[in-house]
Amino acid sequence: MNRESLSCLLASLRSGEISVEDAMTRLRDLPFEDLGFARLDHHRSLRTGAAEVVFGPGKTASQLQEILSRIAEKHGRALATKVPLDIASSVSLPEAVYVDDCGILRVGSNHLLHPDWPVAVVCAGTADLPIAREAEETARYYGVAVTCHFDVGVAGLHRILEVRPELATMRAVVVVAGMDGALASVVGGLVPCPVIAVPTSVGYGASFEGIGPLLTMLNCCAPGVAVVNIDNGFGAAYMAFRIASGGLV
Amino acid sequence: MNRESLSCLLASLRSGEISVEDAMTRLRDLPFEDLGFARLDHHRSLRTGAAEVVFGPGKTASQLQEILSRIAEKHGRALATKVPLDIASSVSLPEAVYVDDCGILRVGSNHLLHPDWPVAVVCAGTADLPIAREAEETARYYGVAVTCHFDVGVAGLHRILEVRPELATMRAVVVVAGMDGALASVVGGLVPCPVIAVPTSVGYGASFEGIGPLLTMLNCCAPGVAVVNIDNGFGAAYMAFRIASGGLV
Amino acid sequence: MNRESLSCLLASLRSGEISVEDAMTRLRDLPFEDLGFARLDHHRSLRTGAAEVVFGPGKTASQLQEILSRIAEKHGRALATKVPLDIASSVSLPEAVYVDDCGILRVGSNHLLHPDWPVAVVCAGTADLPIAREAEETARYYGVAVTCHFDVGVAGLHRILEVRPELATMRAVVVVAGMDGALASVVGGLVPCPVIAVPTSVGYGASFEGIGPLLTMLNCCAPGVAVVNIDNGFGAAYMAFRIASGGLV
């Protein structure tokens, strides 16, 4: 609501065009109707730069099929994450591709690659691969120029040190690690770009389904590291996409 | 270590210049000595783009004074966070400025403002102010063009909706919130740029010293949101600085 | 046994239609009926205004069948929640209806609709549907005039803003949300009526089976919001029924 529209409304009231009751009704929802409907009634892709991505778990094959086809119709492509194999198999959409090592179900092709959006995904162990691959595939979907370095955990420090020069040229680095989650701290101290840390539920005992690495990453001594939810490879890659693309629509 | 230096070492061995024992000794630490000393023996500002910042709690006034003066000597400025008033009062350094509403102790002036690094800091309630101010001051220290919107929590949604257009032009938005932490989710769905969420320990009961908003933010339904430690206003602003500055040294 | 039937019984006694002995016999098992494995609390409808509802999990089909038929015999209807499909299939009761998208097993028809008991059920995402539907079905069972708005989470804020005028006319709003649970805070700030929040176990990682949204909702910045157990759609709807019906038997 700006001065003009408010002034207009009040003038109508004063001139008797509208009743006090009408004015009451319009003023009551004013902060929302006005802001909401003038500014918000756009597609999310207009508002935040990217269309909705579908969270797979708990959805039936037919629900997924309907949601994905609607999104793809509007935006030319669609993505669902963490889709189990048996559900994915029952979704019949032309152009649908199922990436079985990370449960991504994609409709349509990835965005064109932006070579000026370099992002790296690194992971600590082979058991973190499904989440690291989810990040990789998500990044590709948004046109990010993604490079991967898997199994470079800190128990053999030379592995991450060897790729440091390359990491230092990225716009963002996604670090995927379970158990001690220490790779995020080490990478955070090695590179100048933002680091997005993804704790994984890999491990046992005191990893407590990912609480261990989550806390490690939140407590990261090296600044420049922020954290997403446990096993949220998608979220980390999407954050990297926002960073690499300059955060502009 | 590159091929050349390894080749060189082995040639020396073959030619009898060095003994097998010498070679053993030099090879044993090779992955670290070489990578470490060729690549790592630089200041952190070279490696990650910013000099070390001092974590204030638990340090004595004399420890702080010594560390800050050393850093300021090398880098022209220095920053310490969460410094209690009584400790700060006992630090005597020329050019030291103590920002008492957030406990920042700065030596030297802030970096020159980069107008092309626009970042916003928003917070949910007045009780979140100390952390939001810590983020604001940190951002200024690094030359970030920071704008603040305080007390715009979701219980009165129009407050955040009103500033949405402005937020949508930022390179990054830092969201500071305690209690339900819901502001991060709302902002995440409104802006196209990366959002860095800071849970605060503000609140009581089931906020559990910040666990409540921490979980809210990690579970954020809107993608494009990553989280830093509870009350870590500094870390969020530093992350925003890395994002805004393009992550390049 | 409800007020009407008790009043009826006593009137028959007073008018001499039945003897004291007859009344004794019918009142004898009033407080509870011992089935060996379960003591039915028939007196509850007198005391709290609604007959006992059966918690399904862990009960065998034959236990459910016996308990439901006894309750239905006395009260004309009966309800069991969270009944698995295979158990429900093995219960053979005339008039039994199984609502498979939320696991409700109902014997007899719903109460007559009270148009002056308007209540809304809103949920954040499609994955919250089973719990939202449990709330909806429970509300209908008690005669509540329930309206539903599903998939109106805060990541696309205009969805909830659009239904705000309607929500503002309700006697109570039930908000069902998992993950960040932020919808409860937003609704709490938008409507004048009591809000009952239901955290769901939807999500993964830091949602910790519902702890995440539970804490969000307990820490809700907007007053006028109270919380029930994780996934307790029944409890929220029952609370809404008590509120809408004026809390009077």
Place this chain on the structure above:
Amino acid sequence: MNRESLSCLLASLRSGEISVEDAMTRLRDLPFEDLGFARLDHHRSLRTGAAEVVFGPGKTASQLQEILSRIAEKHGRALATKVPLDIASSVSLPEAVYVDDCGILRVGSNHLLHPDWPVAVVCAGTADLPIAREAEETARYYGVAVTCHFDVGVAGLHRILEVRPELATMRAVVVVAGMDGALASVVGGLVPCPVIAVPTSVGYGASFEGIGPLLTMLNCCAPGVAVVNIDNGFGAAYMAFRIASGGLV
């Protein structure tokens, strides 16, 4: 600002008593008023039926004084909760009353009593008194006809049984209990109206600052019970006010 005063203002405008400009001036800050450190949500009373209440902890005396006087100016009264004695002593506002057994600081008188809004506040032990009193004072502030029964915990069951008939006539019952929190379950099974449970941080050891009774209350076997945050006497009373007043503005 309430419905009446808005209606009044608009009527004055329509009748020509005031100009559009005057109305603009008075309506301009309608959504919120920016004090620099706090944005007051004056519009809230229109939207949700009650003006903003100030959460005391962490605010300085001068912040409290300014916020309360602004709210009181607009709405005729103002309330702050959990204000420490030393802070309250430094707030100098005419008409300010400090209720020291529960930390409530009130400006102006309570709303007129609505005899048709009967609500009870019960608490388990004398140590729960500060929170129970916070609920009582809050209820009075909103004009609720509140009755209190303190120290009626389940270890001496006859105490709560004795007041059951009275509780059964209420529009809502607020149950305040720490330690085992069992009083909520017992009351929930005894009354037909909605029960709002407030866990308190009273106790030691395994009460874990209120987690014990919080879980008890969330797991309440008796339906019709919803829970607010630990020690949130204000929130429970406000919820009761919404219920008792019919949830209508």
Place this chain on the structure above:
Amino acid sequence: MNRESLSCLLASLRSGEISVEDAMTRLRDLPFEDLGFARLDHHRSLRTGAAEVVFGPGKTASQLQEILSRIAEKHGRALATKVPLDIASSVSLPEAVYVDDCGILRVGSNHLLHPDWPVAVVCAGTADLPIAREAEETARYYGVAVTCHFDVGVAGLHRILEVRPELATMRAVVVVAGMDGALASVVGGLVPCPVIAVPTSVGYGASFEGIGPLLTMLNCCAPGVAVVNIDNGFGAAYMAFRIASGGLV
């Protein structure tokens, strides 16, 4: 309520002495009024064998003084636990004794010693002494013939082995231990009588204010061990008193 009183009530109804409404009113509360008021309206000492004991923390000196004097008046003695020194100093009651190493404030003398109620209190370390002493004093208050063995933790196993023969003759053994809480398991495997374990908040780090020993004791491999709240020396001794006295009033 027995058959006679119900029959009587119904006869009055049938004879027209009372109205249907009157009968309704009396029947509605019947299960409680009757059971409650006939059976429950006695002092707790009649019902459970011991008068109420006062939980000290959070009570003012004047509250304590009033409560203790009332109890002592009726029962000849009174006990308050965990009373801070400064509060106890301000309570002025003749016959009041303050036991400063455990915070017990007793009015009147202990019960006569029952030599046939032998109970032992053992504790692991000297830091557990305040809680062990609370148990000892409580036991004496109830006339239990209590013997103590302090500082017999399992790190020096011979200490507890040495007193085993004596422990084996007790009616109950109270084991007080913090940190690893292992003493409860060891004693549980050595004696034939019931063991009541009290975890203490002694320790640091992973003792988590008593959670460590609490879990140890709940997981006790040796059967015959039950647990009370952290630091609840009073509760353990009271349980031992119930056991030793045969649980009969």
Place this chain on the structure above:
Amino acid sequence: MNRESLSCLLASLRSGEISVEDAMTRLRDLPFEDLGFARLDHHRSLRTGAAEVVFGPGKTASQLQEILSRIAEKHGRALATKVPLDIASSVSLPEAVYVDDCGILRVGSNHLLHPDWPVAVVCAGTADLPIAREAEETARYYGVAVTCHFDVGVAGLHRILEVRPELATMRAVVVVAGMDGALASVVGGLVPCPVIAVPTSVGYGASFEGIGPLLTMLNCCAPGVAVVNIDNGFGAAYMAFRIASGGLV
């Protein structure tokens, strides 16, 4: 081996019926018998008054069979708890009885009933039955005169009030409850004998697999209540046996 058989053996030795060597042979394995995978503690019945009971989960049918037959050989009977149906079916021992509603596998008959050892087992809901039955069967095994009252939770308070007079005559009461666990507090305030509380993992959401009722019971306002591990019906009954039998061998 119990007191009788040891006394018998020693008498035979003293009377010359058996030689020192024979006695040596029989006493040699007194402290424990090494089966390779398990060391049986036959001496336990001498030391603590009851032979070892086998914890079923994780043991194979053949391991169970061997352990049980060895114990039964020495002590005339043996008991295993929480044995899954499929494992129990594969154990072939004469005299073995499998109680399928609680997973108890018993070899030999129960001890003779001691009418002077009256103990009650009460449970809150039908879902608590398996644990309550485990307690009941364990009590019978040790000769305890056990009475059961199932489904007497506090949501219908009259159910527990009705059996109060009977409970008041017991030597101990075992209270089994999940969800809010409030029954323990209520029973603790009603009876003069020791109460042993068993939290169950029944419930969902905030019951957190039994943490909810566990905390409720540890925080029990009524003294005279001690707690065993979640779902530990055996342990509670064994504790009750120790209490009822006077804790003497």
Place this chain on the structure above:
Amino acid sequence: MNRESLSCLLASLRSGEISVEDAMTRLRDLPFEDLGFARLDHHRSLRTGAAEVVFGPGKTASQLQEILSRIAEKHGRALATKVPLDIASSVSLPEAVYVDDCGILRVGSNHLLHPDWPVAVVCAGTADLPIAREAEETARYYGVAVTCHFDVGVAGLHRILEVRPELATMRAVVVVAGMDGALASVVGGLVPCPVIAVPTSVGYGASFEGIGPLLTMLNCCAPGVAVVNIDNGFGAAYMAFRIASGGLV
């Protein structure tokens, strides 16, 4: 690759048997070998004295087969832990041995036994056997002279006391225990050598998948005890190997 083979390689180079190029080729992949999905850390045996051990869970049979064969090729043997039976069955490697009671999959023979590296593994109950056996097999793999004492929990204290003299001669003792975890404290007080405690997830209820014994062990009153992750039999045995071997390569 171990010291011997490296020394050998360098000697061949110095003596002219192989060229610098040959040496380069063989050293090139020294730090790690990239299999695409896993980077093997062959250099680890030089750096820390032992080759990499493979964590089995989450790896496919073909991944395991490839990783193990590469390691075995370089080091003469390889070890994988916690390998499920079905996966192990699908790995076809000559010399592969699967130890089914603890899930160890070993390629090649164990190291030669070092009689001067005596280490004991003790466990509390038969349910701890899989973890204790994992420790035993790991120790053998590294040439440790391991002795085992299983089922020696503190409920029958004589069992551990009987083996104390033998334990006192060890270089290290590994204590494996679930539930109350008290065995670690008892052993810690009995022996002069370092004790490595392994909490197991054995148990139910308040053992919380091993949190119970983990806390017990961390809070161990007896010094000289350090703890590894829940169920980490491998890690404890490896630690014991490092201790027994003098920590020298």
Place this chain on the structure above:
Amino acid sequence: MNRESLSCLLASLRSGEISVEDAMTRLRDLPFEDLGFARLDHHRSLRTGAAEVVFGPGKTASQLQEILSRIAEKHGRALATKVPLDIASSVSLPEAVYVDDCGILRVGSNHLLHPDWPVAVVCAGTADLPIAREAEETARYYGVAVTCHFDVGVAGLHRILEVRPELATMRAVVVVAGMDGALASVVGGLVPCPVIAVPTSVGYGASFEGIGPLLTMLNCCAPGVAVVNIDNGFGAAYMAFRIASGGLV
């Protein structure tokens, strides 16, 4: 107990020298008395190689003084940890030395230095110094040849890499770290000797008083790392002493 003493006892019984009752009495405690008193009735220094160390917190100055003087009298020296300055000031013992940067109070001189017991203590940040110093002082007390490297956290990785060669020659390394605790993982992958990790309560927010680094360390990807309690510098150094000294008395 050996065969001889048992045979002896039985012969006495057979010959009538002792009664059956006497034999019963002696046999009942036999496993403990015999093992206990023959093997356990020694000082702890004989049994475990070191005299008791006093845990300071919660002890009064006079208690500390008495305990320390008794120990020093027997063993020539004594040590107390975590003693607050004000308590230490009130202890008057000749030869007592108070180390104020870590709260150690020592009576008598340290043990003679064993040059063949090299141990390193490293810590991540300056805030970890008090705990690292506690470890250093404890090590000296036991004669360990301790070297320290403070402030070598992973955010500046070259710092720890630089001292790697020296660490690689130690018998044990103690790693002290708070916040992310990642230093333990990095050191564990760099050295061949046992690593003992000490999480500290340094940090804020998600470090949760040390839970963060504790979990990191327990989940350590590098084998050869075991963990002690949060802030337990003493325990880690004592463990290192046991390792370095060969674990032999």
